[in-house]
Amino acid sequence: MQAIYLVKNGTPKVAFEFRDIQMTEPKDDEVGVIVEASGINFADVVARMGNYQDCPPLPTIIGYEAVGRVEKVGKNVTTLKKGDRVLAFTRFGGYSQYVTQQESAVAKISETMDVGKALALATQYSTAFYACSVATNVLPHETVLIHAAAGGVGTALIQLCKLKHAKIYGTAGSESKLEYLRKQGVDFPINYTKEDFSEVIKEPIDVAFDSLGAANFRKSYKLLNRGGRLVGYGAAAMTDATNIFTKAKMGAQFGIYHPAQFIMESRAMIGVNMLRIADYKPDTLKYCMESVITLLDEGKIDPHVGNMYAAKDIYQAHEDMEKRKTMGKIGITW
Numbered sequence: 001m002q003a004i005y006l007v008k009n010g011t012p013k014v015a016f017e018f019r020d021i022q023m024t025e026p027k028d029d030e031v032g033v034i035v036e037a038s039g040i041n042f043a044d045v046v047a048r049m050g051n052y053q054d055c056p057p058l059p060t061i062i063g064y065e066a067v068g069r070v071e072k073v074g075k076n077v078t079t080l081k082k083g084d085r086v087l088a089f090t091r092f093g094g095y096s097q098y099v100t101q102q103e104s105a106v107a108k109i110s111e112t113m114d115v116g117k118a119l120a121l122a123t124q125y126s127t128a129f130y131a132c133s134v135a136t137n138v139l140p141h142e143t144v145l146i147h148a149a150a151g152g153v154g155t156a157l158i159q160l161c162k163l164k165h166a167k168i169y170g171t172a173g174s175e176s177k178l179e180y181l182r183k184q185g186v187d188f189p190i191n192y193t194k195e196d197f198s199e200v201i202k203e204p205i206d207v208a209f210d211s212l213g214a215a216n217f218r219k220s221y222k223l224l225n226r227g228g229r230l231v232g233y234g235a236a237a238m239t240d241a242t243n244i245f246t247k248a249k250m251g252a253q254f255g256i257y258h259p260a261q262f263i264m265e266s267r268a269m270i271g272v273n274m275l276r277i278a279d280y281k282p283d284t285l286k287y288c289m290e291s292v293i294t295l296l297d298e299g300k301i302d303p304h305v306g307n308m309y310a311a312k313d314i315y316q317a318h319e320d321m322e323k324r325k326t327m328g329k330i331g332i333t334w
């Protein structure tokens, strides 16, 4: 059995190393899963570059999700048994042929569920579900703005907000991604390399979902309606900062806010970090995972799988993610 270790920060070729691993015993509240495929998320790219503060010390195994079959069961586990096909939210450790994880972060999936679509549900759809149904509860008459909408979480937000009958503005960085957004049903796709979304959008936004940060965050806040909510769940733009000065400059571009202004304007800013939800509110994570699994089983959502790479092509997968070439979910199969 093997796992892909992050051994150094840098390009994919220098960063990753395949190493042999042993199948360890799960703790009492955990299961051990033999993995069929592992998901890749943008946060993995940030971790590889050495800019992700939650990343454990190197060498380590990164990766937020895995699909596989339960092999070992801890003595306090009640809802899963050996042989179950499952989706695990792994909180690092996902790039491996064997993972152990708490029962609360592992959900059963059907034998027929496509493996790539299943991977999309753990981090990306669960984050999107938490953002639009738990943290903000988007209403049918509301207008939403989704940044990096062609990505994994972006696609999930589009599909979940469409289910809620919201009007959708979505931004992306190329014409092919705009075409993808149209096909996904975005009402107003905006290419943010050509147009400034804050000038193009002429109406107040009820809920904005921002994964880019810096000036993008401040501009999104300015567009908010009274009663509006801004969800910040990432800072992809910060990966463009090459030194401490550009980092500080981009940090300042988020803007400065006083709580009194939120009350006076009846506007809200909400931070989302699913690792913290998994750590401190495991039942909420489980609720999000099971909700999106049910939505897929019922045919109400349809995750787009951009590409599934062979595990040996992890280098290419990371390069494509970093160079913004991917749309929807990507992963590796073992």
Ligand SMILES: NC(=O)c1ccc[n+]([C@@H]2O[C@H](COP(=O)([O-])OP(=O)(O)OC[C@H]3O[C@@H](n4cnc5c(N)ncnc54)[C@H](OP(=O)(O)O)[C@@H]3O)[C@@H](O)[C@H]2O)c1
Binding pocket: 040, 041, 042, 043, 123, 124, 127, 148, 149, 150, 151, 152, 153, 154, 171, 172, 173, 174, 177, 211, 212, 233, 234, 235, 236, 237, 238, 239, 240, 272, 273, 274, 275, 321, 322, 323, 324, 325, 326, 327, 328
């Ligand atoms: N807080 C949480 O719990 C949580 C959970 C999951 C994901 N996230 C965050 O959500 C975002 C989306 O994650 P994902 O895994 O679904 O990735 P993704 O959206 O599939 O890929 C990232 C996309 O971000 C856009 N982007 C903007 N600036 C970029 C830059 N400087 N470098 C690279 N890409 C840039 C690119 O789209 P364009 O070409 O359209 O610009 C790129 O395709 C990430 O910021 C991630 O960290 C947060």
